[in-house]
Amino acid sequence: MEKEHISTxxxxxxxxxxxxxxxxxxxxxxxxxxxxxxxxxxxxxIFEPNTPNLFERLQNYKTRIKKIDTSKKKVRDEISKHENTxxxxxxxxxxxxxxxxxxxxxxxxxxxxxxxxxxxxxKSEIFNYxxxxxxxxxx
Numbered sequence: 399m400e401k402e403h404i405s406t407x408x409x410x411x412x413x414x415x416x417x418x419x420x421x422x423x424x425x426x427x428x429x430x431x432x433x434x435x436x437x438x439x440x441x442x443x444i445f446e447p448n449t450p451n452l453f454e455r456l457q458n459y460k461t462r463i464k465k466i467d468t469s470k471k472k473v474r475d476e477i478s479k480h481e482n483t484x485x486x487x488x489x490x491x492x493x494x495x496x497x498x499x500x501x502x503x504x505x506x507x508x509x510x511x512x513x514x515x516x517x518x519x520x521k522s523e524i525f526n527y528x529x530x531x532x533x534x535x536x537x
Contacts, residue, residue: 412487419481449531473513
């Protein structure tokens, strides 16, 4: 006879936090792919060469991308640490202990959101700029 596993309220809370962490990690993986594409785009020769301040503008974008990449790595490290401590939440016996985990999770959520928002703004700026200076195909 197979033993049926009934999850407690505490296990459900941990499971919800775990799935949210998995979503963050997935979004960061997608961000990695986008950063790779943007880097290749900026290093390509598809821009009109006579664009004023082209080199300076692209260098500025590359610098800002490096900052976002550094921030992304820090947040990912924090996510890993947080994920590793989730098991301890199952051992909590009082609501104060739970509250500590939730506060850490909420703080991390703010860091994740800020990192994604910074990237979205920069990505939009780069695409708007690049879209206007791409080489046109000759008819």
